[in-house]
Amino acid sequence: MRWTDTAPADVSPSSRLLAAQCPGKAALACVVETASGRRLARFPLPSKGGLWGWFNEDHLLVFDKGPTPWQVRIVDLTGRTARPFADFTGTDDTYWLVHITTR
Structure with a gap:
């Protein structure tokens, strides 16, 4: 996976929640329950970034x-920053290979 790309949709570690760009709203992330489809959250994404995926059951990674x-x-x-995860330098052509593992 090219990590400079955003995730179109990603399921939480428990598979209970789905995070994706809101339908028709590229600048918004939506979180829904997978069983019911009920939307639980919606928040703005950076104009030059997007959703990377889940960090844990209650937090997402945003690029x-x-x-x-x-x-x-x-x-x-809610889209509120809990903490920084990583900083990267490069150009639009830069390729990163990022490995994320649990302890």
Whole structure:
């Protein structure tokens, strides 16, 4: 997977929740229950970034190429930054291979 790309949709570690760009709203992330389809959250995504996927059951990784260095933040389900995850430098042609594992 090319990590500079955003995830079109991703299921939480428990498979209970789905996070994706909101239908028809590329600048918004939506979180829904997989069983019912009920939307639980919606929040804005960076204009030069997007959704990377789940960090844990309650937090998502959001990528932002707006600032320098580029940032990946851990956000809660309201979109509020919980903490930084990583900073990257490069150009639009830069390729990163990022491995994320549990302890």
